[in-house]
Amino acid sequence: MKAAFLTGIRQIEIKDIKKPVPRKGEVLVKMVSVGICGSDVHYYRTGRIGSQVVKYPFIVGHECSGIVEEITDTVTNVSVGNRVAIEPAVSCGVCEFCISGRPNICPKVKFLGTPATSGAPAIEGTLREYITIHAGNALPIPESMSFEEATLTEVMAIALHSVDLAKINPGETVAVFGSGSIGLGILITAKLSGASTIFATDLLQSRLDMAKKLGADCVISPRHKNPLEIIKEMTGGRGVDVTFEAAGEQETINHSLDAVRIGGRVVIVGIPEVDKISYSPEIRRKELVIHHVRRSNKANRDLERVISLMGKGILKVNPLVTHKFPLNKIKDALDMVDGYKDGIIKAMINMQ
Numbered sequence: 001m002k003a004a005f006l007t008g009i010r011q012i013e014i015k016d017i018k019k020p021v022p023r024k025g026e027v028l029v030k031m032v033s034v035g036i037c038g039s040d041v042h043y044y045r046t047g048r049i050g051s052q053v054v055k056y057p058f059i060v061g062h063e064c065s066g067i068v069e070e071i072t073d074t075v076t077n078v079s080v081g082n083r084v085a086i087e088p089a090v091s092c093g094v095c096e097f098c099i100s101g102r103p104n105i106c107p108k109v110k111f112l113g114t115p116a117t118s119g120a121p122a123i124e125g126t127l128r129e130y131i132t133i134h135a136g137n138a139l140p141i142p143e144s145m146s147f148e149e150a151t152l153t154e155v156m157a158i159a160l161h162s163v164d165l166a167k168i169n170p171g172e173t174v175a176v177f178g179s180g181s182i183g184l185g186i187l188i189t190a191k192l193s194g195a196s197t198i199f200a201t202d203l204l205q206s207r208l209d210m211a212k213k214l215g216a217d218c219v220i221s222p223r224h225k226n227p228l229e230i231i232k233e234m235t236g237g238r239g240v241d242v243t244f245e246a247a248g249e250q251e252t253i254n255h256s257l258d259a260v261r262i263g264g265r266v267v268i269v270g271i272p273e274v275d276k277i278s279y280s281p282e283i284r285r286k287e288l289v290i291h292h293v294r295r296s297n298k299a300n301r302d303l304e305r306v307i308s309l310m311g312k313g314i315l316k317v318n319p320l321v322t323h324k325f326p327l328n329k330i331k332d333a334l335d336m337v338d339g340y341k342d343g344i345i346k347a348m349i350n351m352q
């Protein structure tokens, strides 16, 4: 089978390797669609995210969907031929965090397409024709859902988890700083949760256009206008109830802390490329609740909830898929996402 390996900084090679064999409790899944995530591009561009450093050659990718091709003896939740979305995280199930319903912060979590951490070995990703995975991580999708939508469930589960943490009440006001696929996913999910007015920012006009199309009430480019001034002005000086930071930049972190009302909630989702981020101690006066987000929470059935919402057409994500590539054009896809070219939001790799 074919697999795309990172072989150095900005280097990728397609090689033929042996098809994996599922172990007890696992399934073999033929990949149909793989999404390119910002984190894949981080690894492609710099070879690392924080302390997680790539050892070449390595396969990235974790947003995916496919068809179950083989199951092992004990598997009952899926059958051969099922179309499935994949939950890329396998947590240990026995640590205090797993037991307390927060498997997403399990220090031993194994996540597809990530280099080794102190708690877990490196796990090859999904930019290959077949993967094996724990059967419980393969979730059947309804006929009404396309493979591309199924691939977007991972991004949308992170958006849902972020919105869960913010506990948005109907009628509240929200600002999303950064309108990439996660920011836009948060925008759609916050709207579904009853947010009345949503502000969205981005440096790229194409993303602001998309935010508008997906229901943002007010879009702001910090290149042209100060988002804080506009948000303050439009909320009568109060600020918004909830802010989401989805760019991983110091500036957007500052904006999310400053644009939120006194006593509001701030959800920091973006992955910064720098080693340190900071904020002014002045924000203590607002007694803010600040959440950080670690992927999505399987114990809350994030992925199942997203599949249900998408399958019923309540959560509409198709506009996020702006570009499609075959596997042999993977380098073009990574370069395009890295350069924010051509209005790209989510690049999908067709694996077959």
Ligand SMILES: [Zn+2]
Binding pocket: 037, 038, 039, 062, 063, 154
């Ligand atoms: Zn991702």
Ligand SMILES: [Zn+2]
Binding pocket: 091, 092, 093, 094, 095, 096, 097, 098, 099, 103, 106, 107, 108, 109
């Ligand atoms: Zn655990």
